[in-house]
Amino acid sequence: MTVLSTSLPRRALLRGLGASAMGALGLAELSFAKEAGSTAGVTRLAAVWRDGPSAMAQDWAGVLEVLPQASGGYAWRMAARTPLPTRGHGVQTLPDGQLVFVARRPGDWLLRWQPQTDALQWAWMQEDRCFNGHVALAAPATARAQSGAGRSGILFTTETDLEDSQGCIGLRDAASLEKLAEWRSHGMDPHELLVLPAALGKLPAGTLVVANGGIPTQSETGRSKKWLDSMDPSLVALHPADGRLLGRWKLPDPRLSIRHLAWDAARQRLGIALQAEHDDARRDSAPIFAVWDGQRLQLAQDQPPLAGYGGSVECAPLAQGGFVVSCPKSDCMAWFDAQARYLGSSPQGDVCPVARDGARLWAGGGHGVAERTSRSSDQAVPALDTVTGLMFDNHWRLMG
Amino acid sequence: MTQVGTKPWPAKAAQSVGRACALLALAAMGGVVPLAQAADTPMPYYTAAQALQSLYGQHLPARAVAFSQAASAQDQALASFCAGPASAAKTAAAELRGQWQRSHTAWLQLSTPSVGPLVERRSLRQIDFTPIRTALITRAVKKGPQTAADMELVGTPAKGFGALDWLLSQGLQPASPECAFAVQVAKAISAEAQSLQAALEPLRSKTWSVEGSESEPEDVASPGAKETGAAIEEWVNQWLGGLERLRWAQMEKPVKVVEGSSKAPAFARIAMADNWREWQTQWQALHAQALLTPAQRQQPPVPGKDLISIEALLLSKGHIALAQRWREAIGVVDAAMPALGTVPAKEGAQANSEILALATQLKGITALYQAEVAPALDIPLGFSDSDGD
Numbered sequence: 001m002t003v004l005s006t007s008l009p010r011r012a013l014l015r016g017l018g019a020s021a022m023g024a025l026g027l028a029e030l031s032f033a034k035e036a037g038s039t040a041g042v043t044r045l046a047a048v049w050r051d052g053p054s055a056m057a058q059d060w061a062g063v064l065e066v067l068p069q070a071s072g073g074y075a076w077r078m079a080a081r082t083p084l085p086t087r088g089h090g091v092q093t094l095p096d097g098q099l100v101f102v103a104r105r106p107g108d109w110l111l112r113w114q115p116q117t118d119a120l121q122w123a124w125m126q127e128d129r130c131f132n133g134h135v136a137l138a139a140p141a142t143a144r145a146q147s148g149a150g151r152s153g154i155l156f157t158t159e160t161d162l163e164d165s166q167g168c169i170g171l172r173d174a175a176s177l178e179k180l181a182e183w184r185s186h187g188m189d190p191h192e193l194l195v196l197p198a199a200l201g202k203l204p205a206g207t208l209v210v211a212n213g214g215i216p217t218q219s220e221t222g223r224s225k226k227w228l229d230s231m232d233p234s235l236v237a238l239h240p241a242d243g244r245l246l247g248r249w250k251l252p253d254p255r256l257s258i259r260h261l262a263w264d265a266a267r268q269r270l271g272i273a274l275q276a277e278h279d280d281a282r283r284d285s286a287p288i289f290a291v292w293d294g295q296r297l298q299l300a301q302d303q304p305p306l307a308g309y310g311g312s313v314e315c316a317p318l319a320q321g322g323f324v325v326s327c328p329k330s331d332c333m334a335w336f337d338a339q340a341r342y343l344g345s346s347p348q349g350d351v352c353p354v355a356r357d358g359a360r361l362w363a364g365g366g367h368g369v370a371e372r373t374s375r376s377s378d379q380a381v382p383a384l385d386t387v388t389g390l391m392f393d394n395h396w397r398l399m400g
Numbered sequence: 401m402t403q404v405g406t407k408p409w410p411a412k413a414a415q416s417v418g419r420a421c422a423l424l425a426l427a428a429m430g431g432v433v434p435l436a437q438a439a440d441t442p443m444p445y446y447t448a449a450q451a452l453q454s455l456y457g458q459h460l461p462a463r464a465v466a467f468s469q470a471a472s473a474q475d476q477a478l479a480s481f482c483a484g485p486a487s488a489a490k491t492a493a494a495e496l497r498g499q500w501q502r503s504h505t506a507w508l509q510l511s512t513p514s515v516g517p518l519v520e521r522r523s524l525r526q527i528d529f530t531p532i533r534t535a536l537i538t539r540a541v542k543k544g545p546q547t548a549a550d551m552e553l554v555g556t557p558a559k560g561f562g563a564l565d566w567l568l569s570q571g572l573q574p575a576s577p578e579c580a581f582a583v584q585v586a587k588a589i590s591a592e593a594q595s596l597q598a599a600l601e602p603l604r605s606k607t608w609s610v611e612g613s614e615s616e617p618e619d620v621a622s623p624g625a626k627e628t629g630a631a632i633e634e635w636v637n638q639w640l641g642g643l644e645r646l647r648w649a650q651m652e653k654p655v656k657v658v659e660g661s662s663k664a665p666a667f668a669r670i671a672m673a674d675n676w677r678e679w680q681t682q683w684q685a686l687h688a689q690a691l692l693t694p695a696q697r698q699q700p701p702v703p704g705k706d707l708i709s710i711e712a713l714l715l716s717k718g719h720i721a722l723a724q725r726w727r728e729a730i731g732v733v734d735a736a737m738p739a740l741g742t743v744p745a746k747e748g749a750q751a752n753s754e755i756l757a758l759a760t761q762l763k764g765i766t767a768l769y770q771a772e773v774a775p776a777l778d779i780p781l782g783f784s785d786s787d788g789d
Contacts, residue, residue, distance in 0.1 A: 085656050086648065089789055104789055108653065124657050126531065128557070133789055162525075163556070191789070220519050222644075224637050259789070394789055 041068040043357050044079065044399040046099045047364075048088035050391045059084040061091070061101040063115050063399065066362060066369070066381060076369050077384040080115040089133035090192065091397045092155065094174060100135050100155060104393070105191075106222055107131035110157065110177055123177035125159075129168060130219065132158040134192045137174065138240065139206025145241035150175045156208060158190040162219040167212055169193070169243065183243030187212025187234045194261045195240075200268055200294040203247070206240030209270065209292075211258040215277065228277050233258045235272065235292060249297045256286060260394075262313045264321050269293055269338045271315065271323030276308030283308040289325050291340040303342040306330045311352040312394050317361045317373060328352045328365060335375050346375050355396040364392040443700050443715035448632040449608035450703035451713060455635060456516065456603040459689075459707045463510040464597040470506040471593035474499040475586040481572070482579035489573055497568055501674065503589065504561050505681050510596070512685035513642030515635050517599035525556055527589045530668040532562035541581045551588050559585050562668065569670045636779040639689060639710070640769055643762060646682045650675075652759040655752045665752060672751075673743045680740040683733065690730050710773065719776045729768050733761045 043066040051057040062081030066074050089104035094112075101111045107130060112121040125131055138154035146154055152174035159168040159182075167185030172178060189212060196207040214233030215225055231254045237246040251258070251274075260273035269291050276286030287300040288310035307329035316322040322337040332345040333354070351365035361372040362381075369381040477499045481492050507528065514524055536558035545551050551559065567582045608631070609624030654665035667675040691711045692701070701708050714723040736758050738744055746754055774781045 085653070108649075122657075124653075218519075218522065220514055220522060220524055220641075221634075221638065222641050224634070224641075 042066070043360075043362065045355050045362060046091045046093060046101075046397040046399055047353065048084070048091065048101060048393040048395070050087065050393075051389065059087050061088050061099070061111065061113060063099075064369075064396070066371075067384070073379060074371055074381045075384045076381050080118075082111075082113050082115075082118065082120065084111070085109060087393065089393055090135055090395055092135045092137055093397055093399050094137065094152070095400075096152075097399070099397075099399075100174070100177075102131050102133060102135045102157060105130065105132040106160065106217070106219065107133060110135065110155075110172070112174070112177060121175075121177055123172070127179075128162050129159045129170070130162060132160055132167075132190055134158050136193050136195055136208075138171070138208070139195050139197075141204070141206040141240040142171070142208075146171060146180055148180050149173060154180070156193055156195070158185065158193055158210065160189065160217065165216055165218055167210075169208065169210065169238070181243075183238060185210050185212055186236050186238075186245050186248060187214060188232060189213035189215045189217060189257075191257075191259045192261045194263055194270070196237075196263070197265060198268075203237050203294055204240060207246060208238040208240060208243070209261065210236050210238065211261055211272065212236060213257040213259050213275075214254065215257055225277065228255065228279065231255055231257070231277060235270075235297065249292060251290065251297055251299060253286070255282070256290075258290075260310065260313050262315050262323060264315045264323070264338065267321045267338050269321070269323075271313045271325075271336070272297075273310030273313035273325050274308075275310060278308070288327065288334065289313070289323065289336050289340060289342075291323070291336070291338065298340045300336060301339075301341045303334070303336075306332070306334055306345075310334075312354050314354040314356050314361065317356050317359050324354060324361060326351045326354050326363065326365070333363060333372070333375075344375050346372065346378060348378070352394050353392050353396040355398045357398055362396065364396065441698055441700055443712060446701075446703065446708050446713055446716045447610055449610045449628050451708040452608045452628060452631050452635070453606075453704045454701065454706060454708045455689075456600065456606060456608075457704050458604075460510065460516070461597075461600050461604050463506070464593070464600045467503070467506040467510045468590075468593040468597045470499075470503040471586075471590040474503040475583075475590040478579075478583050478586045482574050482576075482583050484574050486574050489571075493568070493571070496572065500561070500564055500568060501677065504674075505677065507561065507589075507593075508678060508681040509685050512646075512682045513635070513638035513689075515638050516603065516631070517596055519634070519638070521592070521595065521599065523592055523596060527560040527592050528562065529556040529560050530562050531557065531666065532560075532566055533557040534566060537563050537566060537581075541577050544577055544580060545584050548588065548591060551584055559588060561589065564589075565670050565674070633779050636710075636774055636777060637781055639686065640766065640774070640781060642682065643686055643766060643769070646679060646686070647759050647762040647766065650682075651679060651755050651762075655755055665755075676738065676743045677740065680737060683737050684740065687730060687734070691727060710777075713777055714773065717776065722772055722776055726768065726773060729765050733758070733765060736761045 045064045047064050048061050050059050060081045061084050063079045064076055065079040066076045069075050087104045088101045090102050092100045094100065097116065098112055098114045101113065103109045108125040110123040110131060136156045138156050143149045143154045150173050155172045155174045157170040157172060159170050161168050165188055167187050167190035169183040169185050169190065170179050171181040173180055191211045191213045193208060193210045196203060196205060196209060199205045212234045214231045216227040216230055233254065233256060235249045235258055238244065239246055255276060255278045257275045257277055258272055259275050262271040264271065272290045272292060274288050274290060276283045278286060284307055285305040286308035287303055288306050288308060289300040291298050306327045309327060309329040310325040311328045312326045314324055316324050316335060322335060325334045327334055328350050331349045332347050333351055334345045335343040337343055348363060348365055348370055351363050353364040355362050359373055363370045363372060368383065370378050371381050372378040477496060481496060511518055511524055518524065536555050540554045540558045545554055563585050564582060567578055570578065572579050572582055608628045609622060650668055654667050658665050669675045669678060689707065689709055691709055696706065701712055711723050711726055714726060744751060744754055770781060
């Protein structure tokens, strides 16, 4: 069955899945806490969403559950949620089940949340910095090198220094969220970041890989993109102990913003979703994907026009590996092999958040959620809840 | 051409009557035309170039002059005070505070929202950075900067209006290091005001290129038309940026940050009355660019002479119903915002609730602007919630 194709705008509504207003329900009416960990076969996804398209609608961080149904297939529901002051973006899971969410750029909050107890810890950006939307848990090597780090470990956050618009990496205690140190990201507009779980060539285990989006921004103009002629995106590798620059890689076209990352541990390949910022027709046909093997960047090959926009990237649920890139502006998921060769696409309207769960891929967008096991095999996942309308943000994170 | 914000507005005859056309369409559909609207004069079609001509030709230069004069007066008053006798300190304190308020108000009227030279020069950051850092101010006082070059080495959280606010609140004494530093801060503000006035002056007579026609391929827009497109996009985006700065950064966030604690919100200004004055002034400045004046409802704004507001542009493009809702949304905040010069009597939690309620009203405008107003003006929003990341 093919999952939906829609002309609705990006992050369009999930509509018509029920009658009552989810926005009126409180946390007590959600049932994550009492059932957490007790249901076999349940997939939990950390997510960020908004109740509806209006800026008046409430932003939420929460947990979605995908549950196997007795009749076969799956259905999803909201299992827990907590309100956010502004729109969130990235999320990191912690070993104890807590989740850390960060505001969309230019953001000013970081939230650690225990969905089972609803315990919250906020950190507000008071300094001359803003959050850029992503957070990652550092390797033990980083925690060991940071005096003052607690047992909970270190979180990396991508940030911008509002004085000079240069990128920073915040090192924060995962328990208190207090900033312990700061590294330079060696580029502008750092976005997603990822910790290498094992050594890769000369790069030690725990190396921090950062996608410097390269778009000049300043605090006075928020998300407006200016001075695109001076874009300078890069992928950088930073030493896990002290943040020193271990390597920097650039694409031949500086208008390709390097934004999102996924690591294929089996093949030691990094999948990279790109967003084109050309101000002419080149944008439509620009590559949306690249791979990195620790030594070089390889742009997508034989890719058709996909509106120049990759919203998120995930490892493909295939034996031979590869990656999928969600393309909400061209209403499909694009599939690439580990050498960045384009394999084809699967239609799904307004698709953006994706998360791999073993041999399955869960993808959100358009009017719902889809389960996908290959490029040609997909199944719509209906909602169990009385959800009238919500908009998923770009990313999901599989919870353990 | 697919460049953000440079999409030409639909070309129409200069005096085509968008509103009248839309009214006819409404009538044909059996729609009911509100009486207030029916009393309005038909609105001519305004191009982006005309809107910019009004903004940069009249509105901003006048405000830049006012700011420059107020900043200069503040600078001179402080210099005179600091060189004067200590016995005058008490009586002069109120006057100095008044100078600061007048200068700050003139700055807010110019910089809300920040466009053109204000963005290029990063003026807001240079002279109105918040939050201030008092430790940095103390350090700067000890260092005793004497010149503009010395002031370049002082961090932004230790200068500008915020630093002056704090220094005044500490009880400035003539011939003191604090006073000497305050004079340097005021001089820096005055210098920036003059620079802004100078930077805006050439734009007063600038000819903004008219956009291409609908029949013209988008990718053949001239550099001049691109510049016009970028400037109108900046204004539309920055209006929302200014609104969101007021709503979230200045009003709502300080309250949210201390929710559940016994701490008081850390608003930008030391006195609550000055916070309200700041919010009210910003709202006035945003309002001026949002709606037609009562007189303009009878006599449409003249390009190059009168400010062409967002409402005027909506009507000019035939978005009658949307313009009506826009007016109503602005009116909701007008009714909720205390008049300039008045400060709500409530304190503590009650005051915070009132601030949050007002912020919610402002968010209503954000919602309408993002969802309908900016798209109706054919302007993509960098601040928009509809784009990805």
